[in-house]
Amino acid sequence: MKYYLTAIVLALTAILIFTGIKGQKAPEREAIIEPLKKESFHKITGTIKKGETFFNIFKKYGLNIAEFFKIRDAAADVHHLREVKPGQQYIISVNADKSVNSFSYWIDDDSILSIARKDEDFKSSRIDIEYEKRVMHIGGVITDNLISSIGEGRENLLLALRLSDIFAWDIDFTSDLRNADTFKIIAEALYLNGKFKKYGEILSAELINDRKTYRAYIFEGNEKADYFDETGRNLRKAFLKAPLNFRKISSYYSGARLHPILKVYRPHHGLDYSAPEGTPVSAVGDGRIVFAGTKGGYGNLVEIRHPNGYETLYGHLSKINKEVRNGTFVEQGQIIGYVGSTGLATGPHLHYEMRINDMPTNPLAIKMPSGEPVPASLMAKFREYKNMMDIRIASIKIPSFTFAEKISGNSHSDKL
Ligand SMILES: [Zn+2]
CATH class of the missing domain: 2.70.70.10 (Glucose Permease (Domain IIA))
Structure with missing residues (x-):
């Protein structure tokens, strides 16, 4: 019932309507050393460069290598420091004597490895990043291909792939799309400090492909959440x-x-x-x-x-x-x-x-x-959720087109 409840809560929040959102590209960050007023320590902030390790970073800033090994061992309980990814952020706060006071590394979009000094040792913990959830309405006309039609940037690419996964049993996204096909997506959008960070689940979607309408609604049927069509049939x-x-x-x-x-x-x-x-x-x-x-x-x-x-x-x-x-x-x-x-x-x-x-x-x-449909006992709940999503879908306005031209074509010969 998770998505059903989420949707009710989200229904009360502000509605954002986006048509063809712009990419959310994170700016390149250079490492900067920032002296803190009155304090005797400073902060080293940066992002992991390609091929860079924390061992390199400790050497680069002249930090205590013996402490690096202690920090590495402490980190192992949460995340192995050898598995760092380029582009991820880190903050090391350093005392005046170059000993480390605390250490943070952004493991992924959802968690931070945090290490704090405890006397002569270090203790690690995982901090979950808490996002604010909103609902985003996205709609548009497919021109050229699905990815470029949804928008630029990594998050829009991931959203396009998710949409293609939902309909992968009915639509061949590599050859079925036509110019003037349209898509509408109701998705969870995760915000941090008021800024859009990434998409969560797609709650509902509509795709009009070659004048045929396909709809999907996420719903927790028996055990796990799945996507169902308007009649409660599983899309799998x-x-x-x-x-x-x-x-x-x-x-x-x-x-x-x-x-x-x-x-x-x-x-x-x-x-x-x-x-x-x-x-x-x-x-x-x-x-x-x-x-x-x-x-x-x-x-x-x-x-x-x-x-x-x-x-x-x-x-x-x-x-x-x-x-x-x-x-x-x-x-x-x-x-x-x-x-x-x-x-x-x-x-x-x-x-x-x-x-x-x-x-x-x-x-x-x-x-x-198809896979398991919505169980009869949950059909009333499913319909309620579906109706709520339909209202949102209907609120997305897409300019109408009068032509429908096949994107692919051409002749081809083959002996087998
Ligand atoms: Zn053949």
Whole structure:
């Protein structure tokens, strides 16, 4: 009931309407030494540079190395100091004799490692960063691709990927999007000292793709929260819409740099996804590998057997992942290999087939059973939550467009 309650609380807070928010890029921070008035110690503030360690930092500022080892050992209870990440902030307060008084390191967006001197020793603790939660309304028209349409910066990229995850069973974000498709998102927005920091969960979303409307509502059904459609049906299905997963591709091509609009062709029993060599290929569903190797015109091929007589095949791969071997199990979304042009292929593309009881079938046409729906006992609560979200969704205004043009297109030939 977490999201339901959150939504009620949030419903009372101010509504922010954003259409095409600007990126929230954190400014580069240089290390600065800041003398404190009247005190005999000073603060060293900075962010971890690429390849930098705290050992380097202690040496750079002439701090006591024996104390570094004590601090490192104290830190181990909370976070290993060798696992520091570039870009993360730290503050070291130093006494006049160069001994360390206290030490803080921002582990991630949610917690700080805090170390304080206790006589000759140090004691560590974890401080949770408390965010103020607000609700943000985001809406827009998809032009070019989903990522650039939501906005610039890391947080908008993560939001786009989350949205693609929610609809990954119904929409192939690498090839289904059309110009003039629209999206509306109701998301938790986490603020620190009045400033937007990051998005929390997407509470509800609407996507109009090729004039068809898709809706999602987060709700805690039996045990865990899931996304459901307006009738309470689970959005999760046995198979993903496509083997070239938007999230996997986007992170492979380091996010927003790529505009992953791929092309799909259907010249035979399978589907051909035209994609650059090396694009990661994901298993569309859980299953057992029954073939991983070279097979005639297929080139490097992976065959997965799924429950209920389903089988999927992925051909022309440039490389098959090492863990993907005959008899091993793979999970939905797991990367099994990479797009290539091995076997009979005129250029890099993925050849994808689905069979039911050995009969070739069109994966785009089959009706898939969904995961557990909203339980009947919670349906009234779900509807109440849905109605609340619908009001928010309806309040987002998007300029209307009269054209609907397919983004992808082009001809392509293939021998398999
Ligand atoms: Zn093919």
